[in-house]
Amino acid sequence: MSATGIITALIIGLIIGALGRLVVPGKQNIPIWLTMLIGVAAALLGTVLANALGVNNTRGVDWVELLFQVVLAAIGVALVAGIGSRRSVGRRY
Template sequence: MDISGIISAIVIGLIIGALGRLVLPGRQRVGLLWTLLVGIVAALIGTAIAGGLGVADTKGIDWIELAIQVVLAAVGVGALDRAKARR
């Protein structure tokens, strides 16, 4: 992954974090900064998984890659919410 790929993953990660939070039902006790960080990590990991599966290099929008990223972000936000609820 080159530098433009990393920068685009970060920008997409900001959107992915918000989408992952919207997918979860109910109210999450996770701040905006944590949501964005989870989205960035989910975007990077989702891109790697999609590349490993061979679905990342398609023409147009990579819907499968986007779905993987949103699911990872939702899992990450949900796990972080549960961890904060235990405190």
């Protein structure tokens, strides 16, 4: 993978992760790098899912693939935010 491909994946991951965070209600106390990581993973998994279901080759914007990616990112953000909030409940500062 070239440097351009890595930078593109990070930018797409940030956008997908941010869209996933917007879908999840409430405040998520997770850092931006974790949002980006979740977004990159969701983008990759959403593409694989779209390929498996045969909806990856459409004209123009692949709305179904984008929907898969955002939904997967929202699920990932909700899971990570939920795990993080459970860990911090018992902490005293």
